Structure formats: structure tokens, C-alpha cells
Amino acid sequence: MASAIPADLRAEVEQQTGAVIAGEQARGGGGASRQGAEVMLRYPDGAERRCYLAWDGRAGDPSRMPYFERETAILAALSGPYHGSGVTVAPLVGTFPSHLALLSEFVSGNDRFPQAEDKAALARAFVGQLAALHRLDARNPAFAALGDATEPPASRIRANIAQWQRTNLSAGADPIYQVALAWLARNVPPDRGPAVVLHGDAGPGNFLFNGNEIAALVDWELTHLGDPMEDLAQIWVRSLIQPFVPMADVFAAYEAASGQPVDLARVKYHRLYFQLSFSVPSAALASGEGSSIGATGTGLLYGTMHKRVIVQSVAQLAGIAVTDPELPLCEPDWTDRFFATALADLRDDIVPAAGNQRAAAKAKELARLVKFWRMRASHGAAFDAAELAEIRALMPSAPANLKGARAALAEAIAADAVDFAAAVQLCHNRVVRETAIMADAMGGLATTWYEDLD
Numbered sequence: 001m002a003s004a005i006p007a008d009l010r011a012e013v014e015q016q017t018g019a020v021i022a023g024e025q026a027r028g029g030g031g032a033s034r035q036g037a038e039v040m041l042r043y044p045d046g047a048e049r050r051c052y053l054a055w056d057g058r059a060g061d062p063s064r065m066p067y068f069e070r071e072t073a074i075l076a077a078l079s080g081p082y083h084g085s086g087v088t089v090a091p092l093v094g095t096f097p098s099h100l101a102l103l104s105e106f107v108s109g110n111d112r113f114p115q116a117e118d119k120a121a122l123a124r125a126f127v128g129q130l131a132a133l134h135r136l137d138a139r140n141p142a143f144a145a146l147g148d149a150t151e152p153p154a155s156r157i158r159a160n161i162a163q164w165q166r167t168n169l170s171a172g173a174d175p176i177y178q179v180a181l182a183w184l185a186r187n188v189p190p191d192r193g194p195a196v197v198l199h200g201d202a203g204p205g206n207f208l209f210n211g212n213e214i215a216a217l218v219d220w221e222l223t224h225l226g227d228p229m230e231d232l233a234q235i236w237v238r239s240l241i242q243p244f245v246p247m248a249d250v251f252a253a254y255e256a257a258s259g260q261p262v263d264l265a266r267v268k269y270h271r272l273y274f275q276l277s278f279s280v281p282s283a284a285l286a287s288g289e290g291s292s293i294g295a296t297g298t299g300l301l302y303g304t305m306h307k308r309v310i311v312q313s314v315a316q317l318a319g320i321a322v323t324d325p326e327l328p329l330c331e332p333d334w335t336d337r338f339f340a341t342a343l344a345d346l347r348d349d350i351v352p353a354a355g356n357q358r359a360a361a362k363a364k365e366l367a368r369l370v371k372f373w374r375m376r377a378s379h380g381a382a383f384d385a386a387e388l389a390e391i392r393a394l395m396p397s398a399p400a401n402l403k404g405a406r407a408a409l410a411e412a413i414a415a416d417a418v419d420f421a422a423a424v425q426l427c428h429n430r431v432v433r434e435t436a437i438m439a440d441a442m443g444g445l446a447t448t449w450y451e452d453l454d
Helices: 007-017 062-079 119-135 141-146 153-170 175-186 229-238 247-258 264-286 297-318 336-353 357-394 402-414 420-446
Strands: 020-028 034-042 048-056 092-096 101-105 196-198 207-210 213-217 224-226
Touching: 007 020, 007 034, 007 048, 007 092, 007 101, 048 092, 062 092, 062 101, 062 141, 119 196, 119 207, 119 213, 119 229, 119 247, 141 224, 153 175, 153 224, 153 264, 153 402, 175 264, 175 297, 175 402, 175 420, 229 247, 229 264, 264 297, 297 357, 297 420, 336 357, 357 402, 357 420, 402 420
Parallel strands: none
Antiparallel strands: 020 034, 034 048, 048 101, 092 101, 196 224, 207 213
């Protein structure tokens, strides 16, 4: 069987470790662009070492290198000088920048939290590890790649928000992101202490477990220095998609493990901040000519959900009451039966007969797109016309096309040249319509929201 590992990467691994790859088994790489394999290293004396190799298909993109360097730094620190600190990772064996590849000892474990026997105990163990991570000395040179430990968290937050504003305005300016960034920029919480080491994407799905024990925290490419409330906010955002224990229990566990009180207002701020941290760069990449980024059923599904939650968060945090727009009734036309036939074929014939897991997953992606096209065909024109009319009612000088009008509204929000509450209402109207288009494909994600802790 042909190896999934690139030949030059295989050669690098064998040269650096002094062992040969005597066996391999393809496994998920963690993330959309990563590939991975369980490998057996065999040394000249016959000793064997079971490892896991993950590499990134985006290795040719120089913007990915800082993520790789941060992940390498944190894993090296937690495998070396901070081994035994209370934060468990798969021990790092080697790094290969040419492929943004990491080789670690293989750690067996389950990453599907809903399958845990004692979810409460496992959640406490995970949160305890986050508290231990936050206690590490961020000033240690081992963490230099994660950022400047002397930079106050608020300063870093402001710089990131300003960068995201520029990024969005220069690449498909979107009023939804601009209205959220404007609120974030005006409400940066004052620093409560120095920056700490953060996981950066904490939550269900990013740790392995056996029983009630944490086997390893994984997926460290977003690690950085900042406010400890960020990691708690990430758990909350990730739980929109991947169920976890109630956040009240998470907060109680963190306070018990860290000895520090949880600041609910700060956590809510960082929920929105975290969503913008991945939404804005992803949207900028997707706006590139000919880009296929996000152009999948899953991309539409999660993108629609996050935009809805972003706007709802801004309205709640800013104390703005929004009302739902009236949605026009659009009756199915003669094309509807063709969409229905395509969906039936995918469901009943293509997915069951798919020869491999990837083909079945692609067929399900296509089914989501068919559901989107079906609703877009019947409702899209009416929804676009309504949104354009609303923007031009607020901004009469806005272009007479929807793309241009959206960009004009985004620029006006960034310049504080439009009523903020009115802009929030227009963004709310848009996400209500876009959610209606995707609702059949989204299921529960069409309405998912944070639990009320107030």
C-alpha cells in the first residue's frame, strides 16, 4: 500500500530520529488542512516507538509558520522543562518545518466528550489542567514564541481588533463583523493581571481522555498569551457545537482549581472576541478570487450559525432590543421537485453506496448545499431586495447593488458614521434571513445559543 506520508517528510523523520518508519496507519490530522498517521519507529537496536505524525497541507503558506512555531514552543515546554506541571500533552519527539509537521509519542484516548462515563468528573479534570496552564510563568523564555509577556492583555486585544477591522475592510467588507469589532473596540475590559499562557482553542474535542482522566490536551496552534478568561470563553463558544457540561459547573471548577474568581462579563466579552478571531481571517481568505475556502455545506452551516450568534451577542452586550423582520412567503415553483429528487438520491442511494468515508462525507456536504440552493432559489431574490432597501433607507447614498451597499454600511460603521443601534438591527435582519435559508440544513444550529447565567 502506498504511503500517505510525503516521501521527503518520511526521509526527514528517519534522518532526524535515526529510526526507520516500520509501519503506519492513516489517522485524522486535527483540523481541516492537516493530515496524520500513526507510525512505528524502529531503531537500529530493534527498539520500537509508537508515534503520531501530523503535517499541514498549507506548508507553502508563510502565514501558517507563526502558528507552527507557537505550537512547537508550547509542546516543547510542556514535554520538557514543564513536564509534570499538571498540563498533559503527547510528548514531542521532533518537528519538521518544511511540512509544518509535528512528531509526538502516540497517546491513546477518546476525543468525543459525549461518550464520557462521568462527564462532570472529566470536565473538572480538564478545567483543572487549564488552571495549571494559567499558573505557568509566561515570562520564561520557553514561551517567547507565544508573545511578549510584558505586554498587557488589553493592549494585545486592541491591536488585534484594529488589525481585524483593517483586514475585513480590505477584503469583502462585512457590516456584521464591523459592528461586532466596533463594540469590542469600545469595550475592551481593563487588565486584571499580567498575561498568562493560554491554550487558545480550549474546549470539547481538543482533549483526549481515558475514563475520567485527561490523556492529553491537543490542537495547540492557537496558543498565545492573554487574559485567562479567554480560555473559559472558548469552551463556551465551542459548546455551541460540541456539548459540554453546564458553564456554571465549568466556572465553579475553575475557581476551585485556580483560586481565582470568574468574571462573567469578561468571559462574555471574550466569547465575541474569540468568534471574531477566526471568523474575520476566514472571511478574508474566502473573499479571494477563485477561493474555495468555506464554499462547502459545512462552511455555510457553521458560518451562518456564527454570524447569527455574533449579531445576537452584540445586541445583548450593547443592550439593544432588536425585532425580527417579516419574512415573505415564497411558494415552491416548478424547480422544487428537482431539488427534492437530488436530495432523495443523495440520501437513499449515493450515501449508502459510498465506497469510503470521505466519499460519504462529501455526499452529505452536497446534500447541505442542495438544501441551501433550494431555499436560495425561492427566497434569495426577495431577501436580497429587502436588505438592499433597508441599507439604502438608512444610507441613501449607498450603492444600488447589495455587495456595494454592504461594503458602504461596513465602512460607515467603522467610521462611526451611522447610528449603531440601527446598524445592529440591519445586521440582525440579515442573519434572520440567512438562517431561514439554511435552517433545513442546520437543524438545531439554527437556534443554538448560550445558556443564561445571569
